[in-house]
Amino acid sequence: MKSVLFSRFFILLPWILIVIIMLDVDTRRPAPPLTPRPHFSPYAAAGRGAARVPLPRRVSPGRHAEQRNESRPRAEPEPPLPTIYAITPTYSRPVQKAELTRLANTFRQVARLHWILVEDAAARSELVSRFLARAGLPSTHLHVPTPRRYKRPGLPRATEQRNAGLAWLRQTHQQQRSQPGVLFFADDDNTYSLELFQEMRTTRKVSVWPVGLVGGRRYERPLVENGKVVGWYTGWRADRPFAIDMAGFAVSLQVILSNPKAVFTRRGSQPGMQESDFLKQITTVEELEPKASNCTKVLVWHTRTEKVNLANEPKYLVDTVKIEV
Ligand SMILES: *[C@@H]1O[C@H](CO)[C@@H](O)[C@H](O)[C@H]1NC(C)=O
Numbered sequence: 001m002k003s004v005l006f007s008r009f010f011i012l013l014p015w016i017l018i019v020i021i022m023l024d025v026d027t028r029r030p031a032p033p034l035t036p037r038p039h040f041s042p043y044a045a046a047g048r049g050a051a052r053v054p055l056p057r058r059v060s061p062g063r064h065a066e067q068r069n070e071s072r073p074r075a076e077p078e079p080p081l082p083t084i085y086a087i088t089p090t091y092s093r094p095v096q097k098a099e100l101t102r103l104a105n106t107f108r109q110v111a112r113l114h115w116i117l118v119e120d121a122a123a124r125s126e127l128v129s130r131f132l133a134r135a136g137l138p139s140t141h142l143h144v145p146t147p148r149r150y151k152r153p154g155l156p157r158a159t160e161q162r163n164a165g166l167a168w169l170r171q172t173h174q175q176q177r178s179q180p181g182v183l184f185f186a187d188d189d190n191t192y193s194l195e196l197f198q199e200m201r202t203t204r205k206v207s208v209w210p211v212g213l214v215g216g217r218r219y220e221r222p223l224v225e226n227g228k229v230v231g232w233y234t235g236w237r238a239d240r241p242f243a244i245d246m247a248g249f250a251v252s253l254q255v256i257l258s259n260p261k262a263v264f265t266r267r268g269s270q271p272g273m274q275e276s277d278f279l280k281q282i283t284t285v286e287e288l289e290p291k292a293s294n295c296t297k298v299l300v301w302h303t304r305t306e307k308v309n310l311a312n313e314p315k316y317l318v319d320t321v322k323i324e325v
């Protein structure tokens with residue numbers, strides 16, 4: 001009995017070994033590279049938060065040939081994707097959270113975006129703090145109150161808040177000056193196409209593009225000839241050196257750092273001249289880089305939320321719960 005078992009075992013043993021070897025060889029055959037080739041990935045660069053919209057990848061024609069060629073040096077590392085800094089002045093009002101939600105939903109689609117939210121307030125509000133904590137975006141929360149004397153209709157708004165954002169950027173990048181970055185002013189009521197972020201990310205100094213629904217027209221835009229800005233299509237004071245809306249330009253971080261005195265000013269600045277007076281300090285019209293197909297595409301709209309009707313809102317809490325809106 002024992003010898004029969006032994007003989008069967010020794011007959012089966014080679015077969016079992018052969019099967020094991022075959023399985024092993026079979027799983028190895030496709031030999032997929034265990035570590036993916038290093039390539040440009042907007043996902044890897046993204047900060048906290050959910051999925052990002054992939055930017056167009058650079059695919060070299062020799063990519064497939066290169067894939068298995070171990071004797072060839074790996075592709076040189078891609079330069080880091082410049083961070084986009086969005087400075088958003090904001091103030092307390094019934095639609096504030098709705099506007100910020102819209103903006104965050106856009107920004108969450110953009111790789112490497114850092115949101116600098118500046119409240120017009122003596123302290124950070126709970127509403128905005130809670131909102132940012134849950135927004136899933138790399139962000140900085142600042143606050144600075146507008147002096148009472150400047151809170152009049154006709155006077156430029158958000159001057160102090162934009163300057164606070166600029167000051168934070170300059171302070172933060174004092175040490176590491178070589179980090180690539182692009183700054184733009186993202187008012188909380190505008191509407192932004194995701195394409196706009198791809199366009200502005202390649203800003204070398206100061207880039208410009210059209211803005212929709214602004215200046216009493218369907219759009220305003222820089223006029224471009226041979227790839228250079230030569231004038232302005234605008235419904236209001238075309239004689240301004242830079243007849244452009246706050247939503248119509250981006251500035252590289254390097255330009256902000258190398259012009260440490262450039263700020264938005266109230267003194268001597270006429271209403272509607274904020275953008276022009278700021279840009280005058282850092283660039284010239286000849287230097288401007290036209291984006292959005294030589295300024296022929298509208299990728300941002302100066303939308304305005306209708307003033308909400310709160311005529312029936314009770315003066316004191318009537319509901320059984322207190323709800324943040
Ligand atoms: C692999 O690299 C070597 C050395 O650079 C080169 O001569 C050869 O043509 C390459 N082969 C392929 C398939 O790219």
Ligand SMILES: *[C@@H]1O[C@H](CO)[C@@H](O)[C@H](O)[C@H]1NC(C)=O
Nearest residue numbers: 224225226227228292293294
């Ligand atoms: C913009 O205009 C310049 C000069 O006419 C041209 O070379 C360039 O390709 C244009 N760019 C785009 C994106 O259309």
